[in-house]
Amino acid sequence: MSQIGKLPKLLLHTIEDKSIYYYFTEAGGKFGLGHAKRYEAICNILPSLDIRLVLNEASDLDVVAESWSNSKPCILKEMIDSADGIFVDSFIATDGAFEIFQNSEKLIVIDDFLRRQWRRGLIVDWTLGAERWRNSVGERCLFGVSYLATRLPFQLNKWSPDSGALGVESWTIGTIFGGVDSQALTEKTYNALAEHPSVIHFGTSAYPSYRLFRDNDRFRWDLDVEDLAKNLCRCDVVITAGGQMLYELASMGVPSLCVSTIDNQDEDFRKFVENRFTFESTPSEIISRGIVARLKDLRRVDLEDMSERCSQSMGDGKRLAQEIQRYLCK
DSSP: OOGGGOOOOGGGSOOSSOOEEEEEEOOBTTTBSHHHHHHHHHHHHOTTSEEEEEEETTOOOOSOOEEEOTTOHHHHHHHHHHSSEEEEEOSSOOHHHHHHHTTSSSEEEESOTTOOOOSSSEEEEOOTTHHHHOOOOSSEEEESGGGOOOOHHHHHOOOOOSOOOSSGGGOOEEEEOTTTOTTOOHHHHHHHTTTSSOEEEEEOTTSTTHHHHTTOTTEEESOOHHHHHHHHHTSSEEEEESSHHHHHHHHTTOOEEEEOOSGGGHHHHHHHHHTTSSEEOOHHHHTSTHHHHHHHTOOHHHHHHHHHHHHHHSOOSHHHHHHHHHHHHO
16 A cells, blocks of 8 residues: 555554544545544554544545444444544534534544534644634634644654755755645656756655656655655655645645645645745646746745744644543543
């Protein structure tokens, strides 16, 4: 399976809390890998908890996990009743499934993209600026990037580009479009940047371009998460799409040039652009020679300013972990 979506070996650590928690979500080719990355991030910040992945039956992610279905409410209820608490990170659950989720002893909602009117639970939405415009729901809300959780290597590594050069001609340009590159942008950006001296295209074997470029030395395929974070930090700027990867780059202070490729990325994309946490681009620009001109407009001082702003603003997971533990102990 693709290493960007590789999940942690959760049971290798000593479980201090004997309780069992389920993480209900969906992931794979149809949904991308962002939810799986968030699951791993939550496990990283709460290493003492036994949090077990439960994937919707429509998922095609190649991992060992239990399954849940909208069409089997009795089984879903049995699973929830057997757990000490649940995490819910889903935008395909039906109204009926969401109603069952709310019967859990302890309910933690991650992302809450659908903005449901939760009656209870701990509601987490680390969308940039959410604390200023979201209405309170549930028992307690944690809104904004101060509650961000990213995978551990994205907390430990910081932007340290190889070149440090002033001119874009000497910069190392990276590209990464999530775990599956659903819009097949990698091949086109490869062609658009073919004449730039130093480009690294990151991706997984789930990318449409994998077979074509699997042996090309400009590509880094299926890196484990530690190597991925370290290599991204060596780039001067990374071209990417909205989603969890955008937050992971920002948490390391890596300057990015971003496009929105699907509807559920629009909100993050707009907020990052508005707050100068990423440079704005479009899919049509990054797959044409226009991307060369766009990069030439950037200055080293712009990159450094963005890096500092991101590093100072993104949460490291500690605050979120404390709040979750406090909620579970109530």
